[in-house]
Amino acid sequence: MRSTGVLVLMVVGTLAVSHSAVADERSDACHQVLYAFSQPSVTLIAARFVEADGGGAGYCRVAGTVLPDVGFEAQLPLPWNGRFYMVDNAGSGGRVNDRRMADARRMGYAAASTDQGYDYATEGDSRYGYNNRQKEIDFGFRAVHVTVVAVKGVIEAFYDEPAAYAYFVGGSAGGRQGLMSAQRYPDDFDGVLISAPTLNISKIQMWGLWKAQAMSGDGYVRPDQMPALAEAVYGRCDGLDGVMDGVIDNPLVCDFDPEAHLARCDGAATADCFTTAQIAALAKIYDGVRDSEGRQLFPGQSPGAEIAGEQPPWMAARGPQSAWLDWVVYPESDTARYLSLAEAFMKYTAFDDDDPDYDWRTFDFDADPARMAAMADIVDADDPDLSALRASGGKMIHYHHWADTAVPPVNSLNYFKQVLETMGPVDDFYRFYLVPGGFHAAPGVGATNIPWFETLVAWVEEGEAPGELIGERVEDGEVVRTRRVCVYPEMAVYDGNGPEGSAESFVCAAAPVVR
Structure with missing residues (x-):
């Protein structure tokens, strides 16, 4: 036994020395x-x-x-x-x-x-x-x-x-970084994966002021009114894809109108009805930023984000809640997150003459967008000419959740359309997806798992061009639903036959546009 113990000590000592040598x-x-x-x-x-x-x-x-x-x-x-x-x-x-x-x-x-x-x-x-x-x-x-x-x-x-390969992955402000790299420095990355990019951040901050002005005063909508708003929107549009499943697959065909489809209060606002001023404010949110001539300067909120759903990890402690909370409506005692960001941008960055005392209520939607032009040239990643990225051999996947309230998904859609108008077909290097039900940086009521990065790597390294993907909805560790995620302009439509929770029961098809 004694000799065995010595041998063990020698082996352990040798391993320790070996491990230490490797560490050194x-x-x-x-x-x-x-x-x-x-x-x-x-x-x-x-x-x-x-x-x-x-x-x-x-x-x-x-x-x-x-x-x-x-x-x-x-x-x-x-x-x-x-x-x-x-x-x-x-x-x-x-x-x-x-x-x-x-x-x-x-x-x-x-x-x-x-x-x-x-x-x-x-x-x-x-x-x-x-x-x-x-x-x-x-x-x-x-x-x-x-x-x-x-x-x-x-x-x-x-x-x-x-x-051997370089990749960029980013969402929201990080999505803007990735898109900026694709536009200005196309040789930096072989593959770029971006989601919900704040691509024209100067206009997104303007959108924040628009929401704040709409929601101030008599137009203020309370958080406890969100279930009534969600019920009205989903009652109107949930079934348009063929199934009533708590997900609006294509908000572009949703014709929800606050003026026509919300219960109007006879007196003060309640959790179940809205005042005339609140309805007017909501109409401005859905319609988007406009100047005094009625020209749209920035798209409005797409229907579908009103419902309670899964929040990002840093907000998970709150439990499921509407995507409108913080990004559109907020407790009356608080300052909305979007207003804090937009107000600071206007004070310190937006204009040539910085003014720490700037009052956000004075923003002029006719004159002030032009005053931000110099800064927009620096921070906005909205150049639709991606020919240098194509020439470099780089690939880009761009997706946006339909129920995003921080960055309207139509903003990404408009950019993609501008790229097509500028370059013609781009599916050899750029694919765009709109994902039903997802909130900003969160699954919301949509798919929890979609293999975005794996798909990008396969495209870059194996030449496997991405098509429709399968998204999984995971709850309590179990896959409860799957759904096809389609390359734009196609969207998932129920075939009318199979299980409503199975991707096999859906097909990707070109979708009509109403809004």
Whole structure:
């Protein structure tokens, strides 16, 4: 027994030394990136190897800056799958996105994120732009590009070979980042996956002011009135796809009209009826931003988001609630999220003359859009000419949830139509999907799982062009419904025969447009 114990101790000791040697080797290799990497205007601040702790592979964590003030981080896993995955910023930026980098790194990707050139703690809510054109440019388009250039160099310095493929994945403000990259720097990524992009962010902030003006004063709609609004909308439009399933598959054929289809109160508003002023406010929300001549400047809210549904992870504690909460209606004691964002943008970024005392109520929908033109040229990713992306060989998948209340889905649809008008057919490199029932960055009442990224990778690396996909609705760990997700202009329509909860009972077909 004594000799066996000695042998065990020797083996354990050898393993410990071996493990320690590997750890030291990895740590040294990571640290050497500080010396092996060299690019003008780029400074690497730190490089440290982080051992695996049950959350996936160990990785080299590199932090750096690009002049004048763009911060970035890269997470380089071992083993590595040979690919680069750029993640977007949560919200409007101001910090690197640790959570999404970790998700990508655990899949074997070398992951990176940028702070977009500012610190949210001191310069958030558009304050980065206060009398600072450079920071506006960094936020608008430059930060992602210079981060990509730097991180591709860091990857090669650490692994001794370049990434075989580069991908960008982002939604909302991150969707704008990805679309901006596709337009301005088409060689940065082989594949771009974007969702609900704030592509023309200057107009989206204008939309926030429009909603705030509509919802102020007598037009204010209370959160407890949302079930009545949802009942009216869904009673009118839920069955248009052939099934009554709590999902409006094609809001474009929904002819819901607040003036005609809502119960009108004889006196004060209740949870079951709406005053004349409230109905007028809701009509403005659905109709969109217009100038005094009646010209639409920005699309309105699509029907379908009124119903309670699954919220994004950071709001999950609230339980299911209407997508209108926070993004359209809000408790009377609070300031709406969209108003806070829009007001700050107007104060510090929108105009040539920044004014911290700007009063959002004074926004002129006739004159002020033109005053934002210079900033729109910097921050809006709405160029419909994607010929450079096509020439680069890059691929892009763009999707938008139909029940999004932060960024109207018709905004994405209008952009895609402009691309078609500019370029003709683009299905060789660009596919667009409209997804029923989904909220902003959340499943809402729609599909929980859709294989977006896997589909993009197969297109880029195997040449498998995407078509209709299958979305799953998962509740309590069980798949309760599947549905076809169709490439626009087709949408899922019930065939009238099979189970209503099965994708096999639906076909993708060109859908009519009423609205």
